[in-house]
Amino acid sequence: QVQLQESGPGLVKPSETLSLTCTVSGGSISSYYWSWIRQPAGKGLEWIGRIYTSGSTNYNPSLKSRVTMSVDTSKNQFSLKLSSVTAADTAVYYCARTAVDGMDVWGQGTTVTVSS
Amino acid sequence: QSALTQPASVSGSPGQSITISCTGTSSDVGGYNYVSWYQQHPGKAPKLMIYDVSNRPSGVSNRFSGSKSGNTASLTISGLQAEDEADYYCSSYTSSSTGYVFGTGTKVTVL
Numbered sequence: 001q002v003q004l005q006e007s008g009p010g011l012v013k014p015s016e017t018l019s020l021t022c023t024v025s026g027g028s029i030s031s032y033y034w035s036w037i038r039q040p041a042g043k044g045l046e047w048i049g050r051i052y053t054s055g056s057t058n059y060n061p062s063l064k065s066r067v068t069m070s071v072d073t074s075k076n077q078f079s080l081k082l083s084s085v086t087a088a089d090t091a092v093y094y095c096a097r098t099a100v101d102g103m104d105v106w107g108q109g110t111t112v113t114v115s116s
Numbered sequence: 117q118s119a120l121t122q123p124a125s126v127s128g129s130p131g132q133s134i135t136i137s138c139t140g141t142s143s144d145v146g147g148y149n150y151v152s153w154y155q156q157h158p159g160k161a162p163k164l165m166i167y168d169v170s171n172r173p174s175g176v177s178n179r180f181s182g183s184k185s186g187n188t189a190s191l192t193i194s195g196l197q198a199e200d201e202a203d204y205y206c207s208s209y210t211s212s213s214t215g216y217v218f219g220t221g222t223k224v225t226v227l
């Protein structure tokens with residue numbers, strides 16, 4: 001079955017850019033939307049944005065100015081970049097396969113801490 | 117886009133039924149039948165429990181059911197079991213971002 005795995009630095013300095021990659025295994029990345037979601041410790045889920053395998057994107061308006069998503073179908077990967085990070089961006093970051101009616105496959109999540 | 121509103125906590129005894137509400141607007145919950153529900157145990161990734169308001173993915177117990185009326189969706193857990201103790205989040209497609217918005221989350225406690 002399809003599995004997702006997030007990877008990237010666990011520590012990012014304030015004002016720098018957070019970069020994460022999600023690798024899709026057990027199936028093709030094609031013909032699906034793929035989302036990033038985050039969850040600060042002890043808080044709720046926040047949808048960051050989604051990307052289709054064509055490269056088309058939709059972002060959360062509250063993060064849109066700082067978010068860039070990309071996809072590499074040859075590697076079965078998609079990526080997130082979040083610029084100008086602050087401590088408020090410290091969270092567990094999840095990637096998830098996304099249909100219009102729900103997010104049915106999730107990665108295990110990766111913790112990113114913003115600190116100098 | 118504002119988070120959908122859920123009660124912070126709901127509790128029930130084993131065997132009982134509980135219902136979690138999820139209130140949005142006509143731009144999200146009320147405007148589309150794309151409401152989903154997720155169960156999250158501590159330290160784990162969320163798990164899809166309901167999609168399209170009331171459909172269960174394969175493998176999800178039929179003790180979980182969903183419904184919607186106007187701008188409010190609901191998740192009902194019947195025959196409550198200890199393993200149902202977790203956080204639950206609703207989500208809806210929203211026209212404000214042509215994306216998604218999550219609810220504030222509800223902690224379910226089995227007494």
